[in-house]
Amino acid sequence: MVSHRRSSQPGLTRSARGTVLSVAAATAAALGAGAAPAGAEPGTGAEATRAEVDRLYEEAERATERFNEAGERVEHLKDRVAHARDRVARSQERINRMREGLGSVAGAQYRSGGMDPALALLLSQDPDGYLEAAAGLDRISELHAAALSDLRREQRHLGQERAEASRDLAELERSRSAVSRHKSTVERKLGEARRLLAALPAEEREGYGRPSRSGRDALPELSGLTAGSPHAAAATTAARSVVGRPYVWGANGPSGFDCSGLVQWSYAQAGVGLPRTSQAQAYAGRRVPLSQARPGDIVTYRSDASHVGMYVGNGQVVHAPYPGAAVRYDPVGMMPVHAVTRV
Numbered sequence: 001m002v003s004h005r006r007s008s009q010p011g012l013t014r015s016a017r018g019t020v021l022s023v024a025a026a027t028a029a030a031l032g033a034g035a036a037p038a039g040a041e042p043g044t045g046a047e048a049t050r051a052e053v054d055r056l057y058e059e060a061e062r063a064t065e066r067f068n069e070a071g072e073r074v075e076h077l078k079d080r081v082a083h084a085r086d087r088v089a090r091s092q093e094r095i096n097r098m099r100e101g102l103g104s105v106a107g108a109q110y111r112s113g114g115m116d117p118a119l120a121l122l123l124s125q126d127p128d129g130y131l132e133a134a135a136g137l138d139r140i141s142e143l144h145a146a147a148l149s150d151l152r153r154e155q156r157h158l159g160q161e162r163a164e165a166s167r168d169l170a171e172l173e174r175s176r177s178a179v180s181r182h183k184s185t186v187e188r189k190l191g192e193a194r195r196l197l198a199a200l201p202a203e204e205r206e207g208y209g210r211p212s213r214s215g216r217d218a219l220p221e222l223s224g225l226t227a228g229s230p231h232a233a234a235a236t237t238a239a240r241s242v243v244g245r246p247y248v249w250g251a252n253g254p255s256g257f258d259c260s261g262l263v264q265w266s267y268a269q270a271g272v273g274l275p276r277t278s279q280a281q282a283y284a285g286r287r288v289p290l291s292q293a294r295p296g297d298i299v300t301y302r303s304d305a306s307h308v309g310m311y312v313g314n315g316q317v318v319h320a321p322y323p324g325a326a327v328r329y330d331p332v333g334m335m336p337v338h339a340v341t342r343v
Helices: 014-032 045-111 115-123 127-133 142-198 203-207 230-241 257-268
Strands: 298-301 308-311 314-319 328-331 339-343
Touching: 045 142, 045 203, 045 257, 142 203, 230 257, 230 298, 230 308, 257 308, 257 314
Parallel strands: none
Antiparallel strands: 298 308, 298 339, 308 314, 314 328
16 A cells, blocks of 8 residues: 655655556556546546546537527528518519509500609609608599509518518528537537547446446336327337437437437327427426326426436336437436426
8 A cells, every 4th residue: 555644764765666656657557547546536537437428418418409499490480481582572573563553554644645743753763752742642543542552551561571581581590500509519518428438448438338327228017007198109109119229419210319309200100290309398298297107208307308208107218318329218217307298
């Protein structure tokens, strides 16, 4: 044993110094290999590395759900922008037809011996000024006044449609930037976790990724418990059918899944559309106590609902746990439960 007390001798012989250095080198090598020396503080070595990897995976999962949310927002905004552009085009076509109709009236008046001053203003370089003044022109007929009122209203509507389309486009660009930002965060966290795992000895790395570390990939006994509804039963069957497929962040099947992607895909096979993120899935139905959970119920975890699985019975959930681990079964209490939701 190496003593930490100061030696009573004025110095060390060459042999003693060699012995101390050899012990120090051996201790450093053990630490570098992930084995904590006797008397070391708890939470050091390989165990601390695994804890740090767990933390990074948790942060990456939160960033993944933000990535999923931003991606969902992008798709929604793309549809809104497309519809806004269609509305703008239709409004412009109506305005063009109105202008053509009023232009035909002006042409007829010109050919008959003169053009109404009001219609001449309409065809001027400042039609908006004309529209402001048109209501006060006594010479315009009631029919023409109605047509001009319609034109003015349609032009205001077109301006509103264009403004809405511009806002949606700006929001779309912000959402695309958010997708890119969250993607970078996920990739950085996962890269840090991979580097830490690569520094562990081979047996430690294998132990970390082994399904038996906290769960299993065999179907647990379900004790005859029935699902809360036919579509919940179908979703449970779908989720079980993909046990063993890899965790892929940002994926919602069928070849790979992240946690919320698995739940969304499973319910889609049952004909039920669910939101993309675990946070939104927590509000996709009615809440039930954990003690009353039935197969197909959605179980969200952590205070921010950043992880989600599907209850299958007998105290088990099926879920996509983290990168490097396949879809599998784990105890429902594997981490703090946020909510149990029945769809």
